[in-house]
Amino acid sequence: MRRVVFVVFILAALAFTKTDTAVNTTSVVVSSKSTLVVKGTTNVNAFSCVFDSKRLKNPISVTYFSNGQKLKFKETALVLDNGCFDCGGKGINRDFQKILKSETYPQIKLILKETSSLEDKSDVQTLVDVEIAGIKKEYKIPVTVRNNGTTLINGGLKVCLSDYNLEQPKKMFGLITVDDEIHIDFNLVVE
Structure with missing residues (x-):
């Protein structure tokens, strides 16, 4: 019985031991000079929807800790209001909002x-x-990170609409269809 109690005590002590995990909290501001563009294609044409970076909610809280060669983050998110994307016209903006199901889910989150x-x-x-x-x-x-007074973060990502259960819109009785794959390109200026 003593042996069991001793093992339980050691396991409990180890469960609460942290190594190299000092939690740090800061905040950053994503500059209005930043760009974020969603690009897609149809069977006829290409389109791009540009996010209005002046409407980002700043500052962004950043909580992180070091784990060896990695930085791990908690609750650090860039939240993009769907209504802040401009695709170049009212009709395509409306279609874009419909694709994203903006009435029910008004934001995209990058966590x-x-x-x-x-x-x-x-x-x-x-x-x-x-x-x-x-x-x-x-x-x-x-991503590529450059630091010369301000931090520049560049990168891109390919996502498929079908991965998010989003329907590819069809226009003109199905003659024009949006391709499943879209590209998200970002160039963030962080201060």
Whole structure:
């Protein structure tokens, strides 16, 4: 019996021991000079929807801790209001909002989970959850980080509408169809 109590005590003590996990909290401001563009194609044409970065909710809270060569993040998200995208015209803006199910899910969330340096210190592998229309998917995204007074973060991501249970819209009795794959390109200026 004493042996069982001793083992339980050791396991309990180890469960509350943290190594190299000092939690840090800060905040950052994503500058209005930043760009975020959603690009797609149809069987006829290409389109791009530009996010109005002046309407970002700043500052963004960042909570992180070091875990070996990685930084792990908690509750660090870039929240994009769907209504802040401009696709170049009222009709396509309306279609874009409909694709994203904006009435029910008015925001896209990019949730930073982890970063790790690659061989070139300016290249970073990030682990990000992308939440669209209430569905969250995890992606590994290589990004380039430059720091010269302000931090510049560049990268891109390919997602499929079908991964988020989003229907590809059809126009003109099905003659024009949006392709399933879209690209999200970002160039964030962080202060």
